[in-house]
Amino acid sequence: xxxxxxxxxxxxxxxxxxxxxxxxxxxxxxxxxxxxxxxxxxxxxxxxxxxxxxxxxxxxxxxxxxxxxxxxxxxxxxxxxxxxxxxxxxxxxxxxxxxxxxxxxxxxxxxxxxxxxxxxxxxxxxxxxxxxxxxxxxxxxxxxxxxxxxxxxxxxxxxxxxxxxxxxxxxxxxxxxxxxxxxxxxxxxxxxxxxxxxxxxxxxxxxxxxxxxxxxxxxxxxxxxxxxxxxxxxxxxxxxxxxxxxxxxxxxxxxxxxxxxxxxxxxxxxxxxxxxxxxxxxxxxxxxxxxx
Numbered sequence: 001x002x003x004x005x006x007x008x009x010x011x012x013x014x015x016x017x018x019x020x021x022x023x024x025x026x027x028x029x030x031x032x033x034x035x036x037x038x039x040x041x042x043x044x045x046x047x048x049x050x051x052x053x054x055x056x057x058x059x060x061x062x063x064x065x066x067x068x069x070x071x072x073x074x075x076x077x078x079x080x081x082x083x084x085x086x087x088x089x090x091x092x093x094x095x096x097x098x099x100x101x102x103x104x105x106x107x108x109x110x111x112x113x114x115x116x117x118x119x120x121x122x123x124x125x126x127x128x129x130x131x132x133x134x135x136x137x138x139x140x141x142x143x144x145x146x147x148x149x150x151x152x153x154x155x156x157x158x159x160x161x162x163x164x165x166x167x168x169x170x171x172x173x174x175x176x177x178x179x180x181x182x183x184x185x186x187x188x189x190x191x192x193x194x195x196x197x198x199x200x201x202x203x204x205x206x207x208x209x210x211x212x213x214x215x216x217x218x219x220x221x222x223x224x225x226x227x228x229x230x231x232x233x234x235x236x237x238x239x240x241x242x243x244x245x246x247x248x249x250x251x252x253x254x255x256x257x258x259x260x261x262x263x264x265x266x267x268x269x270x271x272x273x274x275x276x277x278x279x280x281x282x283x284x285x286x287x288x289x290x291x292x
Contacts, residue, residue, distance in 0.1 A: 028180035033066025037242035049203035065113035076150035081123035082163025166249025174259035
């Protein structure tokens with residue numbers, strides 16, 4: 001392949017089915033992912049993980065910590081610092097309960113997969129080391145969904161620091177995919193005193209890497225990524241510090257990016273509005289060896 005762009009092998013067949021009306025789109029599940037940044041002498045680096053080769057979806061692809069929203073976090077108000085739930089609701093384009101759940105998902109997934117917790121005992125503090133056995137027991141309970149994030153915060157007397165997050169972009173999995181997510185991407189800075197670790201059962205490697213370096217490795221076909229990941233890396237590359245990226249977040253457009261598939265003669269043209277580099281041409285009828 002010319003670059004590290006990843007497509008599921010069943011996409012051509014599903015695109016054709018969507019185009020001819022025989023495929024009913026799956027309703028996307030709400031999700032959140034976090035681009036965790038830290039400053040270095042050479043500029044900010046972002047924390048990325050590589051999905052295990054055994055994963056059914058995007059095996060071997062590099063991504064950020066993230067995952068689905070827990071519906072339980074819609075229902076239970078948590079101790080909250082930073083912009084109000086109403087502010088977040090307007091920013092994310094959802095109601096207040098959903099806004100809380102999406103922000104909770106961003107913070108929870110960062111803790112579950114990277115061991116970094118954007119919460120503290122007060123509205124102006126963040127916890128320090130989270131690597132002890134008692135923390136690990138709670139993290140495992142969160143991963144197993146035995147404990148909701150709201151319950152976790154309440155049990156530990158912690159305040160969620162929504163002010164440490166910036167909403168960056170929103171991507172919705174294409175309509176022809178069998179597993180769909182409506183994903184809000186956030187940016188955050190690694191809190192002082194905390195450190196990342198590979199806490200995810202879905203990843204076999206984690207790296208801190210400059211966004212421009214990761215993008216260049218993708219362009220050379222060395223790192224495999226899905227379109228939202230490489231798109232956000234290119235967007236982060238111009239910023240000289242984590243603080244600059246966070247400061248830019250409130251002005252960013254959160255109009256959802258949704259891939260479109262259309263018939264054009266004997267081809268299906270797959271495109272993402274505003275992201276021409278991902279345009280893909282797929283035979284409209286099956287041919288020997290055709291793949292996405």
